[in-house]
Amino acid sequence: MGHNDRRGLPLSTRSDRAAERYRAGIDLLLAAWPGAADALDAAIAEDPGFALAHAARARLHAMRTESRAARACITKAAECVARGGTERERSHVAVLSLAIDGQSEQALARALAHAESWPRDALILSLPLGAFGLLAFSGRPDHDQARVDLCERHAHAYDADDWWFTTYRGWAHTENGAVARGRALAEQGFALRRENANGAHALSHALFEDGAGPEAEALIAGWLPDYDRSGILHGHIAWHAALAALERGDPDGALAIYADHVRPGVTAGLSLNVITDTVSLLWRLAAYGHAVPAGLWDEVRAYAAPYFAKAGFGFADAHMGLLAAATGDRAAAETRIDALTGLVEAGTLAAGPVVPAICRAALAFAEEDYGACARILEPVAAEVVRIGGSGAQREVIEDTLLVALMRAGETAKAHTLLDRRLHRRPSPRDARWQAQLTA
Numbered sequence: 001m002g003h004n005d006r007r008g009l010p011l012s013t014r015s016d017r018a019a020e021r022y023r024a025g026i027d028l029l030l031a032a033w034p035g036a037a038d039a040l041d042a043a044i045a046e047d048p049g050f051a052l053a054h055a056a057r058a059r060l061h062a063m064r065t066e067s068r069a070a071r072a073c074i075t076k077a078a079e080c081v082a083r084g085g086t087e088r089e090r091s092h093v094a095v096l097s098l099a100i101d102g103q104s105e106q107a108l109a110r111a112l113a114h115a116e117s118w119p120r121d122a123l124i125l126s127l128p129l130g131a132f133g134l135l136a137f138s139g140r141p142d143h144d145q146a147r148v149d150l151c152e153r154h155a156h157a158y159d160a161d162d163w164w165f166t167t168y169r170g171w172a173h174t175e176n177g178a179v180a181r182g183r184a185l186a187e188q189g190f191a192l193r194r195e196n197a198n199g200a201h202a203l204s205h206a207l208f209e210d211g212a213g214p215e216a217e218a219l220i221a222g223w224l225p226d227y228d229r230s231g232i233l234h235g236h237i238a239w240h241a242a243l244a245a246l247e248r249g250d251p252d253g254a255l256a257i258y259a260d261h262v263r264p265g266v267t268a269g270l271s272l273n274v275i276t277d278t279v280s281l282l283w284r285l286a287a288y289g290h291a292v293p294a295g296l297w298d299e300v301r302a303y304a305a306p307y308f309a310k311a312g313f314g315f316a317d318a319h320m321g322l323l324a325a326a327t328g329d330r331a332a333a334e335t336r337i338d339a340l341t342g343l344v345e346a347g348t349l350a351a352g353p354v355v356p357a358i359c360r361a362a363l364a365f366a367e368e369d370y371g372a373c374a375r376i377l378e379p380v381a382a383e384v385v386r387i388g389g390s391g392a393q394r395e396v397i398e399d400t401l402l403v404a405l406m407r408a409g410e411t412a413k414a415h416t417l418l419d420r421r422l423h424r425r426p427s428p429r430d431a432r433w434q435a436q437l438t439a
Helices: 016-030 036-046 051-063 067-084 087-100 104-117 122-126 143-157 163-175 179-192 197-209 213-226 234-247 251-262 271-287 296-304 314-326 330-346 354-366 370-387 391-407 411-424 428-438
Strands: none
Touching (some): 016 051, 051 067, 051 087, 067 087, 104 122, 122 163, 163 179, 179 197, 213 234, 234 271, 271 314, 271 391, 314 370, 330 354, 354 370, 411 428
16 A cells, blocks of 8 residues: 655655654654654664655754764665655655755755645745745845745645644744734644644744734743753744843843753754854843843853854854854954955855845944944845844844944934834834933
């Protein structure tokens, strides 16, 4: 008897147990829930020639930046699929192979083409989506709209109760500014499967963008204890709660969450999340006028040292620039800025000139040259979206510009920016700043 995946696509395995374990593993992978690796390993043990199980295992390794293991698994998948895979499975493995090899532009093109033929292949459709997806890191200024377009193009292929698609569709709409629609879809997806870290994450974003910080804090406080600390989004979802606490003026509460869930050594998150979450939260604390406890910046710098040493990944580069500036490492900041400038001149930095500009502005801000910081950031503010990530993550750059304007005495410009932000979403922090400026 033939076997299918969770969404009805045929699987090239004769083992009932391998197919069942594969379906479970993909569910857990798409939910960012612990246990995916064990389920996929069990599928491979039942059928060592099961190409898609090897491919999914490669994806898990790649997510954790375990490059050698990822390449070994995708090579095995390619060998298996060449011997007996369907056209869909061969394309599936080829897309993942490009992504794992770092050929992001080609992987994106192949993933989009694959989705045209097999839109219900959720693992491949997931690659362009999300804050860290192929579209987000493509350097495109319209990647938020592109995700919405992709979801809407293939919505007909998914059932109304498909928890994964509903969640990602909601997240796409939220990030593109249709917050009410995005929140409704995120709530629907989360209700369909609560054991879904991507669902909790999407809903946290929707609440943040809806100005419902206290609701986001309550959601996370009630949900996070049931999500094992080994889950890759555990620390990042806690970061959202810390961000909400900081926005309502509770730096001690934010630091307590940081200490318990976010800081290096207590989180099992992806290295990119650990670095960007810690850097952006500590930078916000300092920028908002709160003290950063002794040792926290040094701890982050020590953790980050082995990662992203080579410039070229815009989202990471921006945060590494913030880290170098915050820790007074001018030499490291200038080295990265020079390398990024060279990449811009060569036309090989996807996100473009905005990345070295962010690093230069961070250095000026840390050295209290607020006028220079504002002059650097103002012309490129609309291009910050090109670094990828989410709106909540990128807001740290806009915060830096806003505080620089206030401290440089550019009151009218600061008022204008605050008005625009408050029109976009309610924020007790921005309301306090607006009142201070008015006073």
